[in-house]
Amino acid sequence: MVARVSISSVLLDALRAASAASPAAEVCGLLYGRPDTIVAAEACPNVAPTPDRAFELDPAALIAAHRRAREGGLAIIGHYHSHPSGRAEPSATDADAAVPDGALWLILTAGEARLWRATPDGSWHGRFDPVPLAIDAPCDAPPPSP
Numbered sequence: 001m002v003a004r005v006s007i008s009s010v011l012l013d014a015l016r017a018a019s020a021a022s023p024a025a026e027v028c029g030l031l032y033g034r035p036d037t038i039v040a041a042e043a044c045p046n047v048a049p050t051p052d053r054a055f056e057l058d059p060a061a062l063i064a065a066h067r068r069a070r071e072g073g074l075a076i077i078g079h080y081h082s083h084p085s086g087r088a089e090p091s092a093t094d095a096d097a098a099v100p101d102g103a104l105w106l107i108l109t110a111g112e113a114r115l116w117r118a119t120p121d122g123s124w125h126g127r128f129d130p131v132p133l134a135i136d137a138p139c140d141a142p143p144p145s146p
Contacts, residue, residue, distance in 0.1 A: 003132065004036070004131065005035075005036055005037065005038060005115055005132070006037050006038070006133075006134040006135070006136050007106075007133060007134070008135075008136050008137075009138050010138045011039075011040070012113060014041075015080055015113070019108040022082065023085075024052055024084065025046060025051040026052070026054065026081050026082050027043065027046065027055075027080075027081065027108075028046045028055040028056075028057055028079060028080065028082075029041050029042050029079060029080055030044060030061075030062070030065050030079050030080075031076070031078040031106060032073075032074035033074065034075070038077065038078075038106070042065065044079075046081075047059075053093070055081040057079060078103040078105055078106065079104075080106035080107070081106075081108070083109050084109075087109060087112070088109045088112040088113060089114065090105060090107065090116055090124055090125055090128045091125075098128065100120040100122075100127060101118060102118065102119065103117070103118050104116070104117055104131065105118060105128065113133065114130065114133065115130070115133040116129065116130055116131060117129050117131050
C-alpha cells in the first residue's frame with residue numbers, strides 16, 4: 001500500500017468549501033487519480049434517506065463514473081463525504097457500509113480533512129486505516145476533469 005497520498009491545496013480547498021456550504025447534510029462525491037495522488041473530485045448527489053447523518057452516492061452517478069473510467073477516463077480511487085457536525089473520522093455507520101477494497105475515504109469537517117483506507121482489518125472500527133495526506137502547493141494548471 002502507498003504510504004501517503006497527495007492532493008492539491010486548490011482541490012482540497014474546493015472540497016472544504018462544498019462541505020462548509022452544506023452544514024445540514026453530508027456532501028459526497030468521487031475521488032479520481034492514481035494510488036498516490038488524488039487529481040480530481042466529482043460531486044455526486046447524496047441519496048441517503050437521512051442525509052444529515054449518512055451518505056449514499058447516487059448509483060447513476062457511480063455507474064456513469066465507472067463507464068468513463070473503462071473508456072479511458074480517470075481511475076476512481078475512492079470517494080469523499082462530510083461530517084457536518086462530527087469529526088473527520090469514520091463513524092460506525094461508515095464502517096458498516098464500507099467495502100474493504102482498499103478504496104480511499106476522504107472525510108471533511110468544517111476545519112479538518114482526513115484520509116482513510118477501507119481494509120478488511122483496519123485499526124479504526126475494524127475497517128479503516130489512516131493514510132497521511134500530503135497537501136501540495138497550487139500550480140497554474142486547473143485540475144483535470146473526471
